[in-house]
Amino acid sequence: MHVDTLIAKRVRELRKSRGYTLDQLAEHSGVSRSMISLIEREETSPTAAVLNKLADALSVTLATLFADAPGAVPEQPLSRYAEQQIWRDPASGYLRRHVSPAGFASPLELVELTFPPGATVAFDNVARNVITHQQVWVLEGEMEITLGEQRWQLQAGDCLAMTLDRHIAFHNATDRPARYALVLTTLSPVSRRTP
DSSP: OOHHHHHHHHHHHHHHHTTOOHHHHHHHHSOOHHHHHHHHTTSSOOOHHHHHHHHHHTTSOGGGGGSOOTTSSOOOSOOOGGGSOEEEOTTTOOEEEEOSOTTOOOSEEEEEEEEOTTOEEEEOOOSOSEEEEEEEEEEESEEEEEETTEEEEEETTOEEEEEOOSOEEEEOOSSSOEEEEEEEEEEEEOOOOOO
16 A cells, blocks of 8 residues: 555544544644645645644554554564555655554554755654654664754764653754664553543
């Protein structure tokens, strides 16, 4: 399944399972009703920042929007490189590869990202509906990560652990691509907003 098709399907399924109308999801996420409608109809490729806002409003991780619903695909403990989902952020151009096996019940999610030179992605959600712990392990190049008021310059081999509870920005200030792995886990959901 094409990634935009999967994203459209997951946003629509999750919105309906929460009992949200387009207007309610727009209100909770800060994403316009028309943008959500375009995403659900596969008429636009949403940016990572927009998807992050939708994921937060739906009380799921960003990675959940790139994966089939639990039970929708046979559980597989092996994820072959050639079969892993790849998505490119239309705003920054970063490439996201979902490495974790499809449908396999695990508290961890593994993602590989290739970040273009000079690119920046910022996630503005401060009060999140899902508590996510993340580790960034730089495999090649350098990345600058800002979490709230803290800033780190990571080089190949460095690993940064953080809780995603403040504004976060990823920036590649160099003239070479950077490649890094993200390991994410969601320990406990925050009580959901009611529609």
